[in-house]
Amino acid sequence: EADIYQTPRYLVIGTGKKITLECSQTMGHDKMYWYQQDPGMELHLIHYSYGVNSTEKGDLSSESTVSRIRTEHFPLTLESARPSHTSQYLCASSEWGRASVADTQYFGPGTRLTVL
Amino acid sequence: DAKTTQPPSMDCAEGRAANLPCNHSTISGNEYVYWYRQIHSQGPQYIIHGLKNNETNEMASLIITEDRKSSTLILPHATLRDTAVYYCIVRFHTGNQFYFGTGTSLTVIP
Numbered sequence: 001e002a003d004i005y006q007t008p009r010y011l012v013i014g015t016g017k018k019i020t021l022e023c024s025q026t027m028g029h030d031k032m033y034w035y036q037q038d039p040g041m042e043l044h045l046i047h048y049s050y051g052v053n054s055t056e057k058g059d060l061s062s063e064s065t066v067s068r069i070r071t072e073h074f075p076l077t078l079e080s081a082r083p084s085h086t087s088q089y090l091c092a093s094s095e096w097g098r099a100s101v102a103d104t105q106y107f108g109p110g111t112r113l114t115v116l
Numbered sequence: 117d118a119k120t121t122q123p124p125s126m127d128c129a130e131g132r133a134a135n136l137p138c139n140h141s142t143i144s145g146n147e148y149v150y151w152y153r154q155i156h157s158q159g160p161q162y163i164i165h166g167l168k169n170n171e172t173n174e175m176a177s178l179i180i181t182e183d184r185k186s187s188t189l190i191l192p193h194a195t196l197r198d199t200a201v202y203y204c205i206v207r208f209h210t211g212n213q214f215y216f217g218t219g220t221s222l223t224v225i226p
């Protein structure tokens with residue numbers, strides 16, 4: 001069972017507010033990811049990180065930002081929330097750099113964000 | 117950019133084996149086959165993966181054809197809690213995004 005946590009699980013917030021979605025993993029994984037998923041739709045990668053001080057943008061453009069100051073922590077921030085940000089945000093992590101290990105990603109439970 | 121084809125939905129009687137097919141005819145030699153499932157909008161749960169050989173773990177078995185162009189996930193004794201959307205994914209062992217596609221919605225019937 002993967003040890004990856006997301007808080008809050010549900011968030012309802014008004015337009016214009018700044019929010020931070022937390023993601024932590026206790027597996028010592030180097031690589032971490034943020035996906036966005038609308039109901040019944042595919043997952044889309046919005047950010048990822050190879051390790052501390054590494055952040056990259058994913059395939060889907062996003063107005064959010066991320067930081068990676070500690071290996072276990074990969075928070076996602078929206079400076080000014082809008083209704084178009086309403087979605088589910090999923091965090092994942094994986095081992096990286098070991099050629100003999102398939103890069104299995106382990107997901108957190110998700111944060112369902114609603115912006116009014 | 118999913119490279120797999122799965123039936124959109126399947127039913128399975130509780131206690132019976134659930135066999136979920138996946139076609140990946142363009143798979144390359146270094147690409148793994150992964151299976152995940154997602155229960156009611158929770159985070160996807162890793163099930164199993166394989167490269168060439170059949171694999172088995174405590175959750176399921178993965179059967180990969182010799183030409184690697186298709187595979188089958190087998191849940192040996194399906195329970196109601198196995199009702200979920202099952203995703204078959206093909207990717208290199210290192211990479212960024214998992215392209216989940218639309219998956220197969222499995223309903224286990226009492």
